Amino acid sequence: MTNTKTFGYVRVSDKGQNTDRQDIKMVELGVDERDIFIDKASGKDFDRPQYQALKSVIREGDLIYLDALDRLGRNYDEIKTEWQFITRKLNADIVILENKELFDSRKFKSMGDMGKLMEDQFLSLLAYVAEQERKKLLKRQAEGIAVAKAQGKHLGRPQLNLSTLSKQQRADLEANYQAWKTKEITGVQFMEKLGLKKNSFYKIIGEFEESK
CATH class of the missing domain: 1.10.10 (Arc Repressor Mutant, subunit A)
Known part of the structure; x- marks a missing residue:
């Protein structure tokens, strides 16, 4: 395969968060800065501009680095769908740096049908964990808001008077x-x-x- 490329995908949940840690990892791995796609958006779905831009340029044989699976997303069903679209339909590869000894789609492909079965099982487990972490976060946020309201604290922008x-x-x-x-x-x-x-x-x- 010729003309293959290496990409990095970086995501944080909101605009106030810093992406430097993930960016540095990608550069150290040799990813060109122009090939690092960065979203500052929730992982609840995949309607993110830079992720969609990345998908549009991925070709067979390309490699995509992710810091952790939850950087890809936090929706159980959609994580599996997107992963399988990239690795099986586009025939590109994904490496999860947090679990790179285990979670490297190239290794699963080299194992044939057994590798596909193992990949699906591990992916299901990690996708489930990512979704549950998001649910816990949302629950903690809701509980915090409820406590603040009960204490009479104003939420949002301060009222001008x-x-x-x-x-x-x-x-x-x-x-x-x-x-x-x-x-x-x-x-x-x-x-x-x-x-x-x-x-x-x-x-x-x-x-x-x-x-x-």
Whole structure:
């Protein structure tokens, strides 16, 4: 087989997470940086732009490195479907670095039908573990949210109100309020001076007028 390529697939669950550890592993294995496909998205399904881009360029004989099976995904049925599509339909290969002595599709292929049976069994086990870990994570998140709500903690973005304005915003509010009331400046201009969106602006104006 000629013109085969080596790729790396890297995934973290959200945009705030760092991919450096996985990236470095791929580069150390000799994967060209332009052949490392990186998604910052949940593993709940495979509707990820970089994963789909990787699938579109994989050819027979190519090799794909993954740090761990759960980087491929966390959905039991879809992990098996995607793995078998790449290794059997496209006839490319996958190596899981976390279990590389065991989980290298090239080794299973060299064992014939017995290798296929063993691969399916090991894949089912690891895919099951990956899916269960995601379910545990979601459960912990839900429990944490429930506890926070029970304790009266606000979740999400902090609510803007008169008391949360900065000193500069409060000064700008007091300095320009009368000009806005007499229509010397427009509401849009006043919002821009305060750095507020429409809903927050009128809420804070109402609180300011009540406090006068």
